[in-house]
Amino acid sequence: MIINRLKHLLSAGTALVSMLVLWAVPASVQAEWGLNLQRPVTEIARVQYDLHMLIMYIVTVIGIIVFAIMFYSIFKFRKSKGAQPAKFSHSTKAEVIWTVIPTLILIVMAVPSTKALLLMEDTTESDMVVKVTGYQWGWHYDYMEEDVSFFSKLTTPQSQITGTETKGENYLLEVDNHLVLPVGQKVRILLTARDVIHAWWVPQLGGKKDAIPGFINEMWIRADETGTFRGQCAELCGKDHGYMPIVVDVVDESQYQAWLDGQRNKG
Secondary structure (H helix, E strand, C coil): CHHHHHHHHHHHHHHHHHHHHHHHCCHHHHHHCCCCCCCCCEHHHHHHHHHHHHHHHHHHHHHHHHHHHHHHHHHHCCHHHCCCCCCCCCCHHHHHHHHHHHHHHHHHHHHHHHHHHHHHHCCCCCCEEEEEEEECCEEEEEECCCCEEEEECECCCHHHHHCCCCCCCCCCCCECCCEEEECCCCEEEEEEECCCCEEEECHHHCCEEEECECCCEEEEECECCCEEEEEEECCCCCCCHHHCEEEEEEECHHHHHHHHHHHHHHC
């Protein structure tokens, strides 16, 4: 009995210490270690990151308070010290407190959450439109106003997948044709699928939307810096679900126009 109780206390203590350590580590280091969200490079991704951290702080504080009260009660009122249980049916004051406080906490979380959802759904005033079609097992991109379209598929060598060769730095996150977007422009993305439900997701760009056969979903991104950003299908879609990476190159306007010209010449 005592051993089981000590095991429970040890498990709870370990969880509490882990929370405190994670809270103390800088966010940039957490991201580098894979303990947090990736560094955001769009407005939407930053809003999502800030919301994530806000809720993380709230639940951490709640966890500390709850565990502190629980441990205090366990040791202060344990039977071995002769503690006698209180005998009462209810407490109106306590019921009001534990109703009002959670309500206020939910409001604090709901306000920024609602703002984030409204921002994510606002695809108006976009500078360009790209249609993304998911299929088993890749993506098709169609630049609606530029007469440019192409397929994008995994290029990780089969030898790495089977384990006969050392896995590369971008294992299962490399494709033959990258989606190329201009920096600083609002890109409206239309999402659909040919066969089953897929989901287009690039963490650093923010947002994740399902690509559904026979239905057009939409989202938008505006990257604030150039670079290469990687993602993948985030909806279990079949046996090769893990082989549907996404690679987005964000470039300056001159590079983007040069890339468009090259794609048209291929055409």
